[in-house]
Amino acid sequence: xxxxxxxxxxxxxxxxxxxxxxxxxxxxxxxxxxxxxxxxxxxxxxxxxxxxxxxxxxxxxxxxxxxxxxxxxxxxxxxxxxxxxxxxxxxxxxxxxxxxxxxxxxxxxxxxxxxxxxxxxxxxxxxxxxxxxxxxxxxxxxxxxxxxxxxxxxxxxxxxxxxxxxxxxxxxxxxxxxxxxxxxxxxxxxxxxxxxxxxxxxxxxxxxxxxxxxxxxxxxxxxxxxxxxxxxxxxxxxxxxxxxxxxxxxxxxxxxxxxxxxxxxxxxxxxxxxxxxxxxxxxxxxxxxxxxxxxxxxxxxxxxxxxxxxxxxxxx
Amino acid sequence: xxxxxxxxxxxxxxxxxxxxxxxxxxxxxxxxxxxxxxxxxxxxxxxxxxxxxxxxxxxxxxxxxxxxxxxxxxxxxxxxxxxxxxxxxxxxxxxxxxxxxxxxxxxxxxxxxxxxxxxxxxxxxxxxxxxxxxxxxxxxxxxxxxxxxxxxxxxxxxxxxxxxxxxxxxxxxxxxxxxxxxxxxxxxxxxxxxxxxxxxxxxxxxxxxxxxxxxxxxxxxxxxxxxxxxxxxxxxxxxxxxxxxxxxxxxxxxxxxxxxxxxxxxxxxxxxxxxxxxxxxxxxxxxxxxxxxxxxxxxxxxxxxxxxxxxxxxxxxxxxxxxxxxxxxxxxxxxxxxxxxxxxxxxxxxxxxxxxxxxxxxxxxxxxxxxxxxxxxxxxxxxxxxxxxxxxxxxxxxxxxxxxxxxxxxxxxxxxxxxxxxxxxxxxxxxxxxxxxxxxxxxxxxxxxxxxxxxxxxxxxxxxxxxxxxxxxxxxxxxxxxxxxxxxxxxxxxxxxxxxxxxxxxxxxxxxx
Numbered sequence: 137x138x139x140x141x142x143x144x145x146x147x148x149x150x151x152x153x154x155x156x157x158x159x160x161x162x163x164x165x166x167x168x169x170x171x172x173x174x175x176x177x178x179x180x181x182x183x184x185x186x187x188x189x190x191x192x193x194x195x196x197x198x199x200x201x202x203x204x205x206x207x208x209x210x211x212x213x214x215x216x217x218x219x220x221x222x223x224x225x226x227x228x229x230x231x232x233x234x235x236x237x238x239x240x241x242x243x244x245x246x247x248x249x250x251x252x253x254x255x256x257x258x259x260x261x262x263x264x265x266x267x268x269x270x271x272x273x274x275x276x277x278x279x280x281x282x283x284x285x286x287x288x289x290x291x292x293x294x295x296x297x298x299x300x301x302x303x304x305x306x307x308x309x310x311x312x313x314x315x316x317x318x319x320x321x322x323x324x325x326x327x328x329x330x331x332x333x334x335x336x337x338x339x340x341x342x343x344x345x346x347x348x349x350x351x352x353x354x355x356x357x358x359x360x361x362x363x364x365x366x367x368x369x370x371x372x373x374x375x376x377x378x379x380x381x382x383x384x385x386x387x388x389x390x391x392x393x394x395x396x397x398x399x400x401x402x403x404x405x406x407x408x409x410x411x412x413x414x415x416x417x418x419x420x421x422x423x424x425x426x427x428x429x430x431x432x433x434x435x436x437x438x439x440x441x442x443x444x445x446x447x448x449x450x451x452x
Numbered sequence: 453x454x455x456x457x458x459x460x461x462x463x464x465x466x467x468x469x470x471x472x473x474x475x476x477x478x479x480x481x482x483x484x485x486x487x488x489x490x491x492x493x494x495x496x497x498x499x500x501x502x503x504x505x506x507x508x509x510x511x512x513x514x515x516x517x518x519x520x521x522x523x524x525x526x527x528x529x530x531x532x533x534x535x536x537x538x539x540x541x542x543x544x545x546x547x548x549x550x551x552x553x554x555x556x557x558x559x560x561x562x563x564x565x566x567x568x569x570x571x572x573x574x575x576x577x578x579x580x581x582x583x584x585x586x587x588x589x590x591x592x593x594x595x596x597x598x599x600x601x602x603x604x605x606x607x608x609x610x611x612x613x614x615x616x617x618x619x620x621x622x623x624x625x626x627x628x629x630x631x632x633x634x635x636x637x638x639x640x641x642x643x644x645x646x647x648x649x650x651x652x653x654x655x656x657x658x659x660x661x662x663x664x665x666x667x668x669x670x671x672x673x674x675x676x677x678x679x680x681x682x683x684x685x686x687x688x689x690x691x692x693x694x695x696x697x698x699x700x701x702x703x704x705x706x707x708x709x710x711x712x713x714x715x716x717x718x719x720x721x722x723x724x725x726x727x728x729x730x731x732x733x734x735x736x737x738x739x740x741x742x743x744x745x746x747x748x749x750x751x752x753x754x755x756x757x758x759x760x761x762x763x764x765x766x767x768x769x770x771x772x773x774x775x776x777x778x779x780x781x782x783x784x785x786x787x788x789x790x791x792x793x794x795x796x797x798x799x800x801x802x803x804x805x806x807x808x809x810x811x812x813x814x815x816x817x818x819x820x821x822x823x824x825x826x827x828x829x830x831x832x833x834x835x836x837x838x839x840x841x842x843x844x845x846x847x848x849x850x851x852x853x854x855x856x857x858x859x860x861x862x863x864x865x866x867x868x869x870x871x872x873x874x875x876x877x878x879x880x881x882x883x884x885x886x887x888x889x890x891x892x893x894x895x896x897x898x899x900x901x902x903x904x905x906x907x908x909x910x911x912x913x914x915x916x917x918x919x920x921x922x923x924x925x926x927x928x929x930x931x932x933x934x935x936x937x938x939x940x941x942x943x944x945x946x947x948x949x950x951x952x953x954x955x956x957x958x959x960x961x962x963x964x965x
Contacts, residue, residue: 376846
């Protein structure tokens with residue numbers, strides 16, 4: 137266990153958070169995080185409901201819980217058959233029983249008609265390749281605003297250059313969802329650092345382990361899994377350790393693992409320089425802010441100075 | 453004899469035996485079969501009975517066993533080979549068996565045991581009448597090669613003349629068959645003109661692999677009784693009802709299996725991915741736990757080392773158990789007692805089925821226990837850290853470790869994509885997803901360690917002398933009796949009276965047979 141504040145000093149006060157041993161799946165490395173829990177936040181799968189799509193670019197969500205504020209995860213999106221899939225550009229705070237319409241949502245499936253309905257609550261989080269742009273476009277009322285970037289991503293994946301995110305998320309789902317098993321969610325885990333190759337990709341924190349477990353698949357398979365899938369490395373040949381006995385082999389394995397853990401720590405971004413936090417909304421003592429600058433972007437929810445939720449990602 | 457290599461070959465090499473019109477016999481793995489048979493004729497033949505061996509491989513074993521001399525073999529071994537031969541002949545689709553028997557002629561093999569086998573096939577096959585009708589030339593070839601052309605035709609002539617038991621007929625033919633009356637009728641049919649376009653039977657009369665029907669749509673609870681019951685237990689079902697049933701299912705699955713006189717260490721992946729999620733939750737874990745229960749029942753000593761990130765436990769069990777608690781049982785504990793306690797251990801998996809998978813370290817732990825065999829049971833997702841297991845496995849020879857290590861891969865269905873789920877490509881690996889898979893999996897597993905050779909031999913002999921033989925004999929007798937009672941005898945007699953005899957004589961005179 138390593139104290140996270142020493143690894144990732146700013147812009148969040150991460151005192152009390154601890155990082156565990158890294159896990160790896162191909163190009164994707166995940167460092168689990170444990171830390172202080174903030175009970176009472178409504179999680180997105182069991183509490184938050186997609187109510188309906190009012191019109192293209194207009195998504196209505198409901199905090200269906202009897203009590204507790206819901207934190208809408210940053211860049212959450214929904215996919216249904218025969219409907220225009222949508223994703224949100226920003227996180228949000230919603231009181232118990234509250235319905236809220238997001239007019240700046242993105243259509244992520246160019247040319248597909250039909251509205252999402254309040255039935256299938258399967259959700260994803262936008263791939264990290266699209267997140268900086270989506271965050272930048274929050275507040276812009278143009279349902280087609282993300283199509284050019286989706287087209288570029290599709291082309292980079294060797295797929296037809298169209299604004300259809302479904303080409304990746306649905307058609308490659310069998311491969312992408314394997315990341316959920318290739319990396320294991322650990323007991324009590326409420327956050328994670330993600331790296332693709334040797335580059336920092338994102339930091340995700342949830343109010344508690346239940347919340348994190350509900351966004352785990354969307355994060356590991358889609359938010360970061362797409363980039364990792366694109367960078368899946370060739371499997372290197374298994375080089376034997378220089379060990380002449382079982383005891384020596386055990387020692388070599390431990391030494392090698394320690395070296396690789398240290399290597400992962402070296403991939404963390406340097407202490408933030410010109411990073412700005414701009415408050416977007418508040419609910420009682422919860423403050424939702426947008427973070428930008430120094431190659432980092434995302435949104436955080438802070439309560440009394442302590443992070444309750446964070447979704448920060450590399451923006452370049 | 454390299455049992456793992458042979459079993460793998462038997463399971464995967466599906467090339468047919470080819471008999472060309474020019475008389476050549478072509479099979480690309482003749483040397484592998486020849487070497488294996490030479491080193492252990494009985495063990496080699498018994499391996500063909502292992503569940504999952506392909507029909508063409510079984511046909512090769514049949515051919516090799518019949519083609520080889522039995523000089524120097526004791527009576528017991530000869531008797532076993534005769535039983536294996538019979539099981540293979542009647543356990544193969546008839547076309548495969550006919551090809552193997554025809555190959556004997558091409559190889560100019562003429563041992564007494566081969567003669568008995570060929571005569572038994574031609575004259576005692578449960579569907580001999582249909583086979584003779586459809587494959588007359590081939591069967592006549594086999595028959596005449598077995599007895600000798602002159603002898604065979606002489607017997608046919610005697611039978612056509614009405615001989616049903618003369619000394620000459622007994623010496624030449626009837627001593628090779630257990631049912632002279634049926635044999636006489638079939639020799640008549642063999643030398644009859646036949647019917648153009650008759651369709652030969654395709655299915656084996658006594659299939660060697662009695663595998664239950666695999667479900668077209670796989671769910672967590674239709675993959676065998678043990679796993680299904682475990683899934684219900686894991687989901688919180690009533691233990692008072694499920695646990696005794698589970699013990700019974702384990703006992704049923706292992707009934708008749710010998711004990712492995714050795715020490716097996718199992719590295720059991722109990723990580724979150726083994727637990728699964730959604731509709732498939734517990735499916736993979738339950739099947740892995742089912743294997744653990746079966747191994748606990750079959751192995752004299754079993755060490756189970758779990759890896760799941762948290763609550764990793766080393767549980768050593770002796771006397772057929774899977775956890776420390778089982779130490780209270782005597783060696784002679786009943787199957788139900790052992791299975792019941794094993795169920796408790798399996799249920800604990802619920803509490804630990806989460807976390808990351810450290811297969812590499814747990815393999816080293818397992819090797820420290822100095823077992824005869826290490827079995828890694830996992831879904832194949834290694835995440836602390838991927839590649840470690842492969843490197844540790846690659847180092848074992850250098851570290852002086854000769855203990856065999858194999859990987860059993862738990863999957864949800866037979867069609868799972870395993871591309872990203874092979875943590876150590878050098879390790880022998882075999883997937884399993886259904887309880888029926890255990891019948892082939894256990895011989896494959898145990899074939900990798902020294903005590904396994906005796907286990908396979910005992911298990912296959914038990915199979916041969918038990919269900920297999922009973923099924924075959926039952927079906928043969930039943931069919932023959934039914935045919936006879938149903939008028940076969942009368943029909944044959946009628947046929948003879950109606951001109952069959954005359955036609956046969958005519959053909960004999962014309963030199964066509």
